[in-house]
Amino acid sequence: MFKFIRRSTVLTWLRSPWCLVASVALGIYLGTQHPIVATTMAPIGTLYLGLLKMCVLPILLTSITSSVGRLMMSHDAKQSIQRILIVFPVGLLGVSGLAVIIATIAAPGKNLSEATLKSLGVLVNQSGIDLEIALSSSVASAKDADMSQFLLSMVPENIFSALSEGQTLKVLIFSIIFGVALGAVHEPVIERLFEILESIYKGCHQVINGLTLALPVGLCSLLAVQLSDLGTEVLFSMLSFVIVAIFTFILLYLLCILIIWRQTGYSLIQIFSALKEPTILALATSSSFACIPATISALSEGLAFDRKTTQLVAPLAITICRFGAVAYFALAALFVAQLYQKPLDLSQLSLIMCSSILAGMATSGTTGVLTLTMLDLVLTPLKLPLEAVLVLFIAIDPIINPFRTMGLIHSSLAATALVAEPRGRMVEILPLSEAELQ
Amino acid sequence: MITISKLIRPTVQLIIQLIVRLIVRVTLCLSLILGCWFPNMAPVLAQSGTNLAQIAAASNQTKRSAMPPDIQKIRQRGKLIVALLNRENSPFFMTDAARDFTGLDVKLAAGLAEQLGVTVEFNRKAQTFDEVVKTVYDLKADLAISKLSRTLNRAERVRFSQPYLKMRQGLLVNRLQIAQQANGRSMTEVVRNLQGKIGVIRGSSYVGFTQKKFPNATVVEFPTWAEAVEAVIRGNILATYRDEIEVKKIVLSQPNTALTLQTIAFTDTQDSIAVALPWDSPQLLAYVNQFLETNFVDYSAESLLQEYPTVTAAP
Secondary structure, eight states: OHHHHHHHHHHHHHHSHHHHHHHHHHHHHHHHHOHHHHHHHHHHHHHHHHHHHHTHHHHHHHHHHHHHHHHHHHTOHHHHHHHHHHHHHHHHHHHHHHHHHHHHHHOTTSSOOHHHHHHHHHHHHHTTOOEEEOSSSOOOOOOOOOHHHHHHTTSOSOHHHHHHTTOHHHHHHHHHHHHHHHHHOOOHHHHHHHHHHHHHHHHHHHHHHHHGGGHHHHHHHHHHHHHHHOOHHHHHHTHHHHHHHHHHHHHHHHHHHHHHHHHHOOOHHHHHHHTHHHHHHHHHHOOHHHHHHHHHHIIIIISOBOHHHHHHHHHHIIIIIOHHHHHHHHHHHHHHHHHTTOOOOHHHHHHHHHHHHHHHHHGGGOOTHHHHHTTHHHHHHHTOOOHHHHHHHHHHHHHHHHHHHHHHHHHHHHHHHHHSOBOSOHHHHHHHHHHHHO | OHHHHHHHHHHHHHHHHHHHHHHHHHHHHHHHHHHHHOTTHHHHHHHHHHHHHHHHHHHHOOOOOSSOHHHHHHHHHTEEEEEOOSSOBTTTBEEOTTSOEESHHHHHHHHHHHHHTSEEEEEOOOSSHHHHHHHHHTTSSSEEEEEEEOOHHHHTTEEEOSOSEEEOEEEEEEHHHHHHHHTTOOHHHHHHTOOEEEEEETTSTHHHHHHHHOTTEEEEEESSHHHHHHHHHHTSSSEEEEEHHHHHHHHHHOGGGTTTEEEEEETTOOEEEEEEEETTOHHHHHHHHHHHHHTTOOEEHHHHHHHSOSOOOOO
């Protein structure tokens, strides 16, 4: 009995928000004051992230396949699909519109001081982007990012290679198609497959749940490493842009909380607390992929949304809609235009809105620096150069990326909340979900 | 045995006589033919004859000077006179923050003089690079180390050492302007079919280079490099064309322009910088070459800028 109490106390303590606050504080302290300790701690964070990501693909495959299949069988698929087709485009337009408005008003790239320009130039020079070109000899055509390639990258030639290479978008497309196909087979034998899929999902989910106990440790290590990598010099010369970008993502976060609040009827504090885990994970890991399980459980368990719809819509929104990247590309494009003193009229602003949606969606198959090169899709129609500014965006990305991921996760949460209406059983489920939260 | 030898001897003599006659006749015929048909060959043959005579005469000389005249002249004078352009050109010859006269060329000259055991003196009367070459040709300096390009025009009058710096040609491009004509094409494609105005220094060899390498572009000549660069920054012209170092110096010395300007180096061009010497200083030329080789003086634009990171743009 005594042992049990002690163990449960430890568990409660590990799950408490105060523990997370303490680990964040420790992470910040170590990252800024003792970068060497932070580097030695790096493997812990990597291990945690690895464990977390380990279960995401099985979850993605099983949850989407079974929820699409069940949706097809239950005949209310039409309604969900209609809602998705309305909510996703409107959400994307809203997000990119918001970013365009904020960047136009705040104008982070206008009237930069000579000293700022100089330090930015030093950064550009450091990267040694001196171009080397042969005037004769045959031209090696480099494959650039474009939309047709993106469309091609959506369909997996081989689902097993897509799975083993972790190509989320391809797995997603396959799962949807497979789910629709399963839903169309009206035979009792299919039910057993759904049960198998469900049990795989639950098993992986259990692993992820267990991992939340290690969250304080992982969080501390991940934060410390991120902060120790950060060059403060860059931060200061790009300060206005960084502030505007972070402000945009925080605003997006708050807007999404409001939307979810309106959709559910829970109190704001309950919502904050239910969404705490995906938020923290997004900020700590900068990996939207790693946040997918937490997002599903936050909505279906924490806020009592219909699990079937949530399981489908949340991964779909996170993988395809890329709200964070869309907002960021719109901000970045306006920043570049302001930097090069190119006046933009209303039609060009709307062009930015649309092309940043496309560029943002195109990032779904990419990771790392490649994500940022998609900015070219926005800048090329505006006839603005990318090479020099890309260096700057890459330099500040360690600061921006966590917030961009948070923006993506929360916009996806809000979009999912709009598609999947909560069942009218809130009152019944409420005590249960609260118990689960603690 | 004796009878056989008696028989063979006249036969051998006869054969030898025949051969000698044949050789004499053939030589006469050949010289006649050559003289008539190849009048150009005659002087060459004559000269090779005189050269052989000269060598023979020299080998007959009993008294030789202690060292070749071109080296001896410097040793006797006690100083090496080096021609240098009368302008600052970082990182080749410039006054640094500590107000010392330094740079790659200055250091090379000093090193060479030290090796020869003499002091160095700079002749800085020349206002243009061609005037530096003329100073050497007129023997007003022993040699010139003054960022001189090895061009064939110059090689008509002076001799060049092996290059101590090999750089490429460079283009300084306005990023915005080039993005205007890119339309999704790669940078290499755009640059190869460059259209628009390219600025060069008036009367420099880059006028010809531009016309040859960018036939679709319009050449705009500027009195100075600084004015050409200013025009690119303002976007009045698309690009300006010069050697890699001058191009890189702009973005390195004025980092605030790095966002506006892109530097491009052409991998299949070369601009070799070498020491210029009078044509009649063969020994000094060999000495300079060996000096450069022994001290591994073989820079590229990159290694030079690494050694002199605080460059300033030339006026």
